[in-house]
Each structure stands twice: as C-alpha cells, then as structure tokens.
Amino acid sequence: MRIEVICTGDEVLTGKIVNTNFSYISQKLEDVGLSVQWETTVGDDRESLLLAFTLAGERADAVIVNGGLGPTVDDLSQEIAAKAAGVDLVLNEEWLARMEDFFRRRNRTITPNNRKQAMLPSTAEIIDNPIGTACGFALDIGRARFMFTPGVPRELRRMLEEQIIPRLLAKSGLQTAIYLKRFHSYGLGESHVDALLAGVADLVPDGSVKLGFRAHYPQLETKLTVRGTDMDDVRGKLGPVEQEVRKRLGNFILGEDDATLEGVVLNELTNRQGSLAIVEMFTSGQVAARVGHLPGAEKVVRRGVISRDLAEVFKAVGLDDALPAGELTRETAEAVASAARRQTGATHALAVLIDLDDGPDRIEFGGTICLAIATEDGAASRRSRILGGREWVRLGAVELGLDCLRRHLQGLPVYERTDFEKV
Amino acid sequence: MRIEVICTGDEVLTGKIVNTNFSYISQKLEDVGLSVQWETTVGDDRESLLLAFTLAGERADAVIVNGGLGPTVDDLSQEIAAKAAGVDLVLNEEWLARMEDFFRRRNRTITPNNRKQAMLPSTAEIIDNPIGTACGFALDIGRARFMFTPGVPRELRRMLEEQIIPRLLAKSGLQTAIYLKRFHSYGLGESHVDALLAGVADLVPDGSVKLGFRAHYPQLETKLTVRGTDMDDVRGKLGPVEQEVRKRLGNFILGEDDATLEGVVLNELTNRQGSLAIVEMFTSGQVAARVGHLPGAEKVVRRGVISRDLAEVFKAVGLDDALPAGELTRETAEAVASAARRQTGATHALAVLIDLDDGPDRIEFGGTICLAIATEDGAASRRSRILGGREWVRLGAVELGLDCLRRHLQGLPVYERTDFEKV
Numbered sequence: 001m002r003i004e005v006i007c008t009g010d011e012v013l014t015g016k017i018v019n020t021n022f023s024y025i026s027q028k029l030e031d032v033g034l035s036v037q038w039e040t041t042v043g044d045d046r047e048s049l050l051l052a053f054t055l056a057g058e059r060a061d062a063v064i065v066n067g068g069l070g071p072t073v074d075d076l077s078q079e080i081a082a083k084a085a086g087v088d089l090v091l092n093e094e095w096l097a098r099m100e101d102f103f104r105r106r107n108r109t110i111t112p113n114n115r116k117q118a119m120l121p122s123t124a125e126i127i128d129n130p131i132g133t134a135c136g137f138a139l140d141i142g143r144a145r146f147m148f149t150p151g152v153p154r155e156l157r158r159m160l161e162e163q164i165i166p167r168l169l170a171k172s173g174l175q176t177a178i179y180l181k182r183f184h185s186y187g188l189g190e191s192h193v194d195a196l197l198a199g200v201a202d203l204v205p206d207g208s209v210k211l212g213f214r215a216h217y218p219q220l221e222t223k224l225t226v227r228g229t230d231m232d233d234v235r236g237k238l239g240p241v242e243q244e245v246r247k248r249l250g251n252f253i254l255g256e257d258d259a260t261l262e263g264v265v266l267n268e269l270t271n272r273q274g275s276l277a278i279v280e281m282f283t284s285g286q287v288a289a290r291v292g293h294l295p296g297a298e299k300v301v302r303r304g305v306i307s308r309d310l311a312e313v314f315k316a317v318g319l320d321d322a323l324p325a326g327e328l329t330r331e332t333a334e335a336v337a338s339a340a341r342r343q344t345g346a347t348h349a350l351a352v353l354i355d356l357d358d359g360p361d362r363i364e365f366g367g368t369i370c371l372a373i374a375t376e377d378g379a380a381s382r383r384s385r386i387l388g389g390r391e392w393v394r395l396g397a398v399e400l401g402l403d404c405l406r407r408h409l410q411g412l413p414v415y416e417r418t419d420f421e422k423v
Numbered sequence: 424m425r426i427e428v429i430c431t432g433d434e435v436l437t438g439k440i441v442n443t444n445f446s447y448i449s450q451k452l453e454d455v456g457l458s459v460q461w462e463t464t465v466g467d468d469r470e471s472l473l474l475a476f477t478l479a480g481e482r483a484d485a486v487i488v489n490g491g492l493g494p495t496v497d498d499l500s501q502e503i504a505a506k507a508a509g510v511d512l513v514l515n516e517e518w519l520a521r522m523e524d525f526f527r528r529r530n531r532t533i534t535p536n537n538r539k540q541a542m543l544p545s546t547a548e549i550i551d552n553p554i555g556t557a558c559g560f561a562l563d564i565g566r567a568r569f570m571f572t573p574g575v576p577r578e579l580r581r582m583l584e585e586q587i588i589p590r591l592l593a594k595s596g597l598q599t600a601i602y603l604k605r606f607h608s609y610g611l612g613e614s615h616v617d618a619l620l621a622g623v624a625d626l627v628p629d630g631s632v633k634l635g636f637r638a639h640y641p642q643l644e645t646k647l648t649v650r651g652t653d654m655d656d657v658r659g660k661l662g663p664v665e666q667e668v669r670k671r672l673g674n675f676i677l678g679e680d681d682a683t684l685e686g687v688v689l690n691e692l693t694n695r696q697g698s699l700a701i702v703e704m705f706t707s708g709q710v711a712a713r714v715g716h717l718p719g720a721e722k723v724v725r726r727g728v729i730s731r732d733l734a735e736v737f738k739a740v741g742l743d744d745a746l747p748a749g750e751l752t753r754e755t756a757e758a759v760a761s762a763a764r765r766q767t768g769a770t771h772a773l774a775v776l777i778d779l780d781d782g783p784d785r786i787e788f789g790g791t792i793c794l795a796i797a798t799e800d801g802a803a804s805r806r807s808r809i810l811g812g813r814e815w816v817r818l819g820a821v822e823l824g825l826d827c828l829r830r831h832l833q834g835l836p837v838y839e840r841t842d843f844e845k846v
Contacts, residue, residue: 013459015449016637019442022464026438036436038471039464041445048461055478214439278729284715285708288729292707293817295784298731303739306701306711306727308720312767316726344735361718394716 001172003029004038004060004144006052008067008077009151013043021066021156028160031180033210033225034168044074053084057142062168067151069134071113077148082121084141092120095135102133127163129155136163145171174227179234181224181242184259185252186403187418190215193222193249200244204237217392218399218420219261222249251412254403261402262290268409269300274347277340278304279313282354282367286398302346310353318343328355328370330381337374337381348409349374352401356393366422367393371401373408380408382415385422396420424595426452427461427483427567429475431490431500432574436466444489444579451583454603456633456648457591467497476507480565485591490574492557494536500571505544507564515543518558525556550586552578559586568594597650602657604647604665607682608675609826610841613638616645616672623667627660640815641822641843642684645672674835677826684825685713691832692723697770700763701727702736705777705790709821725769733776741766751778756795757802764797771832772797775824779816789845790816794824796831803831805838808845819843 005025011017019041026036040056042048049068056063068077082089096118103110117133120126127136127147134150136159147164149156169178185193190213201209201224208228214221224241228234246253254261269276278288278301288304291297305316310332314323317339324332333351341349355368366387372379382404386396404414428448434440442464449459463479465471472491479486491500505512519541526533540556543549550559550570557573559582570587572579592601608616613636624634624647631651637644647664651657669676677684692699701711701724711727714720728739733755737746740762747755756774764772778791789810795802805827809819827837 012446013449013462014453015446015451015459018446023435023438023441026436028438030437036438037466037468038475039436041462041464043460045460052461280708282716283712284720284724285703285711285727285729286716288708289706289712292729292731293705293709293813295813297707301707301729301731303735304708304727304729305739306708306715306724306729308715308724312726316728390716390718 001034001061001168002038002059003034003036003168004040004056004063005036006056006063006065007039007041008044008049008052008065010043010074012067013041021151021153024153024157025064025066025160027214028165029168030212031223031225032165032169032178033174033227034165034172044068044076046076046080049076049080050084053080053141053146057084057144057146060144062171063141063144063146064164065146065148066156067149069117069136069148069150071111071117071133075116078119078121078137081124081137081139081141081146081148085121085123085139087122087139089119090122091115092118092124092126092135095120095126098135099133127159127167129159131155131158138167177228177230177234179226179228179231179238181226181238182257183222183245183249183253184255184261185220185222185249186218186254186261186399187252187416187420188220188249189419190220192419193220196248197222197245200241200248203241203244208237209241218396219254251407251416254406261399261406262294265402265406265409266291266294266297266300268406269348270296272347275300275302275345277302277344277346277349279317279336279340279349279351279353280304280306280401281308281310281313281352282356283352283394283398283401284308286394287350287352287401290398290402303340303344305340313353328353328368330370330372330383333370333372334374334379334381337372338379341374341376347375348405350401350405352397354393354397356390361390363387363389365389365393367397369397369400371404373405373414375408380404380414384418386420387422424457424484424591425461425482426457426459426591427463427479427486428459429479429486429488430462430464431467431472431488433466433497435490436464444574444576447576447580448487448489448583450637451588452591453635454646454648455588455592455601456597456650457588457595467491467499469499469503472499472503473507476503476564476569480507480567480569483567485594486564486567486569487587488569488571489579490572492540492559492571492573494534494540494556498539501542501544501560504547504560504562504564504569504571508544508546508562510545510562512542513545514538515541515547515549515558518543518549521558522556550582550590552582554578554581561590600651600653600657602649602651602654602661604649604661605680606645606668606672606676607678607684608643608645608672609641609677609684609822610675610839610843611643611672612842613643615842616643619671620645620668623664623671626664626667631660632664641819642677674830674839677829684822684829685717688825688829688832689714689717689720689723691829692771693719695770698723698725698768700725700767700769700772702740702759702763702772702774702776703727703729703824704731704733704736704775705779706775706817706821706824707731709817710773710775710824713821713825726763726767728763736776751776751791751793753793753795753804753806756793757797757804760795760797760804761802764799770798771828773824773828775820777816777820779813784813786810786812788812788816790820792820792823794827796828796837798831803827803837807841809843810845 372381795804
C-alpha cells in the first residue's frame with residue numbers, strides 16, 4: 001500500500017517551525033509496519049494545495065494531510081479537498097453541534113470563524129477529534145483515501161493513534177494485532193547492538209518480528225515490531241525474542257518501553273526511601289536537571305552542588321583542607337561523593353568530576369571523567385575518557401553519571417566498557 | 424522565481440531523523456528575501472528520486488536537493504540526476520584529486536566507495552564543499568537549475584551560505600546586498616512586539632526593509648531583512664529602523680545578532696572580573712547549565728546550589744536557623760542570595776526560588792517565583808507567577824532568572840511586567 005503525507009502551512013514551509021509532525025507520523029506508521037513513500041510540504045496557498053492533493057491522489061492509496069483545519073482565512077484544507085474531489089463544501093450539522101457543546105462547556109461563545117471549521121466536503125466521513133475544534137475527515141480524491149488531521153501536535157497524535165492508524169491497517173489488510181516493544185540502552189553504538197542482536201528476529205521464523213533502532217546520542221533505542229493474528233499471538237511471538245534481547249544486551253538495558261534513565265533512577269531511590277546528593281563540574285547542573293524537576297523528585301533530590309573548580313567543589317562539600325595535587329583520580333571522586341553524602345545526610349551521593357582538555361573546541365577535544373557513588377557502605381567509582389568536542393563530552397558525562405548510578409542502584413557493576421570512551 | 428527543495432534519504436522519510444535541514448534551508452532563504460514554494464521528501468529509492476526530480480524540473484526555476492551524495496550504495500543522487508538530465512555519469516578528475524588530497528592530509532587511504540563520490544553527471548558544475556568528501560554540484564533538469572547538497576548539516580550550512588544562496592540571488596536578479604539584523608527579547612509575546620513595532624519597516628518607504636519574527640518560548644527573535652544596492656545602501660536603510668526597534672523594545676532586548684542571554688550575562692561578569700553563585704529550586708540546575716559549561720565560565724561561575732526544599736536551601740547557604748514560615752517572599756530570596764554571596768565570596772549571587780502548585784500537571788498548573796540578585800551593595804528582587812504546566816513554568820523561570828541578572832548587570836530595572844506572567 002502506497003502512503004503519502006502532505007504537510008501544509010506557511011510556518012512549516014518557511015522553516016519557522018521544524019516539521020516534527022511529519023517525523024512523528026512516519027515513525028508511528030513504521031512502528032505498526034506501515035511505510036510512508038513520499039512527503040510533500042506546501043504553504044497556505046490554493047494552487048499549491050490543489051496540485052499537491054491531485055498529484056498524491058494519482059499516485060497513492062492513502063494520504064495523510066496535516067494542518068489547515070483551523071478557523072482562520074489561511075486554513076484552506078477543507079475548501080481545497082472539496083475542490084480536488086469535485087464535491088461541494090457543506091455545513092456539517094453534527095460537527096457544528098459538537099463545537100457548540102465544546103464552547104458551551106468552556107463558557108465561551110462560538111464565532112463565525114469557528115463555524116468555518118464545520119464546513120466539510122459533502123462526501124467527507126468525520127474523523128473524531130475529541131480534544132479540539134478542528135474536525136478530522138476522510139474522503140476519496142483520485143484513487144486515494146485522504147485523511148485530514150489538525151496541525152496541533154497533541155490533537156494530531158491522539159487522532160493518529162485512535163483513528164488514522166486503525167483505518168490504514170484495515171485498508172492495508174495487515175493483521176491488526178501489532179505491538180511495539182522498546183529497549184533503551186546507553187554505552188553501545190547502533191552497529192554494535194545490531195551485531196549483538198544478529199538473528200534474534202529469526203527466532204520467530206515467519207518474519208513477523210522486525211528489529212529496528214533509533215539512535216539519539218548518548219542513548220540508543222532498540223525496537224521490536226511484532227505482528228500477529230491477535231494479542232495472544234503477538235505475546236507468544238515476542239516472548240522468546242525479548243528474553244534473548246535482554247540476555248544479549250544485559251546490563252546495558254537501562255529501561256524498557258516508556259521508562260527513562262532519570263525515571264528509573266528516581267524510582268529506585270523512591271522505592272528504598274533513599275535520597276540523593278549530586279556534585280557536578282563541567283556538566284554544570286545537567287545531571288541534576290535531568291532528575292530534579294520530576295514529580296516526586298522533591299522527596300529524593302536532597303542537594304546538588306556545581307562548580308567548575310575542584311578547590312571550590314572541595315570547599316562546597318566541606319573538604320577544605322584536603323585538595324589533592326596532580327591528575328584527577330577515582331579516589332578524589334570517592335572522597336567528594338562521600339563528603340557530599342555526609343554533609344547532606346543523603347543515602348546516596350553521585351559525584352561527576354571532569355578534567356577538561358585545554359584549547360578551542362574541536363572534534364578531538366575530550367575530557368577525563370572520574371565519577372563516584374557513595375553510600376553508607378562505601379564508594380564505587382569509575383574513570384572514563386570521552387572525546388568528540390565540548391558538547392559531546394558534556395552529554396556523554398551526564399549519561400555516564402546517571403547510568404552508573406542506575407547500575408549501582410540495581411546491583412550491577414558500575415564499570416563496564418562502553419563504545420563511547422577512549423581507554 | 425519558483426524554488427523547490429527535495430530532501431532525500433530513508434532516515435528522514437521514516438522519521439528516524441527530524442528534518443531540520445529543510446527548516447534551516449528555508450529560513451536562510453527567507454532571511455535573504457527568497458522563498459521556498461514546495462518541499463518533497465523521498466527515500467533512497469531510484470523510482471521516487473527520478474519522479475521527484477522530473478516533477479520539480481517541470482515546475483520550478485531552481486531546486487535544492489539535500490542528501491544522497493555519500494559513498495554508500497544507497498546514496499543515489501548523482502546517478503539519478505544524470506538520468507533525469509539525460510546525460511552520462513562520468514568520473515570527475517578534479518574532485519577525485521581533491522578527495523585524494525583530503526584523505527592524504529588525514530593519513531587515510533581512499534576507498535573504491537569514495538571514488539563513487541567523484542562520479543558526476545557530465546554536465547555538472549562543481550559546487551565546492553571545503554569540509555567534506557561529498558561533492559556538491561549544479562545542473563539543469565527540465566526547466567530548472569538543480570543544486571545538490573550533502574546531508575551532513577555542517578557541510579550543507581557552509582555550502583548554502585557560500586555557494587547556493589549567492590547563485591540563487593544571482594539567478595533571481597535580486598539586489599545582492601542583503602542583510603539580516605536580529606534582536607532577541609524575553610518577556611513580550613510575538614503579537615505584542617508586532618504591535619509595538621507597527622510601522623517601523625515603513626521608515627524606509629521603498630519596502631526594502633521587511634520585519635519578521637521567530638518565536639521560541641520563552642524568547643522571541645525579531646528580524647529585519649534589508650535589501651539594498653550595496654552594503655552602504657543597506658546600512659543607510661537599516662540605521663534609522665534598528666534605532667527605532669531598540670527604542671520601542673527598550674530593556675526587553677537581551678541581545679542582538681549572534682548574542683545569547685547566557686553569553687551576555689557571562690560577558691558582563693567577565694568584563695568586570697566578577698563571579699557568580701546560583702541557587703535554584705524547581706529549575707534544578709537548568710539556570711546553571713545555561714552558563715556553567717561555556718568557555719570562560721570556569722573563571723566566573725563560582726558555585727551552584729540546587730535543592731527542591733527551602734529548608735535544605737537555607738542549610739546549603741549557611742542560613743540554618745533562619746527559615747521563615749508562610750509564603751515564599753522576595754525577602755526570603757534576598758536573604759538566600761545574600762547568604763550565597765557571602766558563603767562563596769562571589770561578586771554576584773542569583774537565587775531563583777520557586778513555590779510550585781500542588782496536584783498533577785495541567786495547563787493551569789503554575790508556580791510562584793521569587794528571585795533575587797545580591798551584590799556587595801545589597802539585593803534586588805522580584806516576584807512573578809507563571810502558569811502553563813510544569814515545563815512551561817520551568818522554562819519561564821530559567822529565562823526570567825537569567826534575564827533579571829542581565830538587567831541588573833546592565834543597570835536596568837530588574838522588574839518590568841512581562842506577557843508571560845499572571846499578576
């Protein structure tokens with residue numbers, strides 16, 4: 001089945017807005033085993049819209065149109081859809097009633113502008129938008145089924161999930177039970193994980209499990225898309241494959257599905273009624289900023305301390321006289337973490353100390369990271385060297401610090417060699 | 424002149440990568456008075472590429488193609504460009520020599536794969552890529568001039584600036600002296616600034632100054648695009664307009680052109696050999712993270728302290744016994760900032776204290792922010808209430824804190840009502 005996407009709007013076309021709606025749509029379709037073959041972006045312009053609709057209607061089986069359903073004069077999707085389909089634009093009483101209700105419940109009055117949102121092509125089938133006034137709809141143009149969605153991301157996302165994808169799956173004749181299983185890891189590159197997982201999808205020989213990746217340094221997302229006749233079938237197929245992925249990636253898996261590294265760390269600490277002190281240098285608050293604002297963190301994140309200067313770090317954690325000379329070491333990080341723990345009374349303290357290279361930013365620019373985690377039972381630590389420029393070092397150090405804390409909290413070794421560091 | 428952009432590559436089409444190259448290209452063109460009329464994204468697929476090139480060649484005057492110039496088998500741009508233009512693909516000795524030199528200087532050997540990057544359509548004009556092995560080129564397909572650029576963002580950006588835009592301007596017959604003047608502000612919404620600046624572009628009556636905006640909460644960028652016969656002409660036209668913008672937006676302008684809020688703050692402190700202590704609550708390190716990692720910040724950012732709990736904040740800055748009861752006040756923020764300054768010996772201390780609403784995240788969720796800046800001359804402070812959900816409050820508080828510090832350092836009033844707060 002050939003699927004196209006048409007994104008509309010001057011703000012997207014002129015680059016004022018980065019087109020994240022498109023990547024979202026395309027990813028979500030990939031996740032259920034569908035693929036977008038062609039994307040077109042046009043502005044709020046009658047001629048361009050008509051041409052885009054006509055061309056896609058000649059080539060595609062299904063077309064998702066995003067944007068142009070709003071109340072203002074430059075929202076043209078319904079008008080041009082009617083024209084391209086060769087039908088009239090008529091007031092849809094059903095949607096008008098829905099909108100009147102929507103405004104009534106918010107104590108607002110409906111405007112003539114909003115009535116425009118209920119003008120639909122006469123052949124349109126309504127696609128429900130439960131959280132907005134822009135009415136989604138579907139109709140045929142040329143040989144394709146067009147589905148119109150609003151540009152507001154949360155409305156689009158909800159309609160895509162609940163309305164569009166089921167329609168596309170039905171149209172494609174694909175089995176409708178589809179499940180996306182996700183694993184998040186830190187420390188292994190995409191090609192390394194790809195090699196480690198060689199053959200796992202073949203554990204289900206009928207090809208109904210597909211392996212994929214999404215890399216966003218420093219994390220990697222490993223995806224298993226599983227198709228089956230129903231959810232029992234899907235679960236049966238997924239079982240042995242997900243077990244094997246867990247076995248092969250082992251301690252590198254920091255979370256699954258909607259879990260995040262910072263969320264896992266916060267949960268581990270919350271579950272044991274723990275508390276956390278954080279000491280940072282070059283990361284300058286980025287480690288604390290990942291955890292500290294989360295709901296529930298107010299009970300866990302006891303204190304964060306930042307300084308770019310090691311002597312000042314020592315002062316801040318009450319180690320005034322003990323500043324060691326020479327290279328940054330694991331022992332120094334352990335001393336700092338232990339002192340921060342004593343000072344704040346936290347159950348856990350994480351110190352991420354960084355000795356940054358000199359000179360201007362460049363691709364070979366690096367930093368030496370000594371980090372330690374202190375508890376009442378002592379301190380664990382590791383040393384690492386990351387290259388790749390200032391920003392790369394900073395991002396890498398934040399992730400390394402949080403992931404070592406995650407490992408410690410889960411009883412895993414804090415040290416395991418990653419692909420991102422220089423020995 | 425009709426300009427189209429074609430973005431190629433499976434990673435963009437499947438949504439693995441968000442298409443920031445397109446928004447970058449389109450913005451840059453808008454900045455010099457050119458406009459993209461149509462964008463197409465296709466995958467690494469011969470049939471789609473050929474159709475996309477052919478259709479654009481029928482409609483457009485100029486087409487920028489992005490991606491597909493790499494060394495691997497799925498990089499197809501040169502091959503399909505030759506096919507669409509009806510010419511042969513031939514080895515370009517000039518580019519091959521450039522590549523051999525590129526590899527020699529890096530002590531690497533050129534591979535057969537890389538030789539593929541020197542295979543160009545016979546009618547191609549080389550567009551220089553001074554920082555990579557992907558060769559840009561231009562040729563005619565249909566009625567349009569096609570310009571091929573690499574997908575690597577830093578290579579694209581350099582070539583766009585140095586090679587593509589001058590060619591487009593020459594082709595369009597626009598006056599070639601074009602200048603983009605930018606003002607960054609915090610605290611005023613786009614429609615408010617638009618109203619404040621009504622008529623400024625008309626100070627130059629011939630229409631050669633264009634006003635535009637780019638909003639990225641909490642900051643707003645105000646852009647003046649100026650065209651002229653030469654740079655003297657441009658400067659003459661810009662002069663009175665930029666003066667007027669500065670007058671009307673006044674203290675809200677935090678920087679111009681490439682300046683950033685955090686950079687301005689760091690410069691102000693560096694210039695007076697100052698130093699900074701930062702105390703944060705719900706922003707959890709985000710304020711410090713904006714400044715602390717910048718080159719030069721190691722001399723300025725003395726210490727950052729984070730805690731979600733006011734009692735812990737008091738302890739951290741050495742105010743153990745003084746915790747006030749009741750609502751968060753400006754006086755409390757002043758006491759904390761003054762104590763942080765005393766404790767660290769910094770010339771300046773910024774305290775951003777936040778009392779967050781209770782309950783789950785929602786659009787009406789808000790926070791009360793009391794912030795203070797302490798110096799040896801005493802403390803300035805302000806109170807603000809921001810609504811819009813947890814993330815909105817957090818982003819707003821970071822910006823408010825940094826901007827008040829900027830105002831204080833520049834001798835401006837720390838308090839001025841913004842559009843983002845509830846009185």
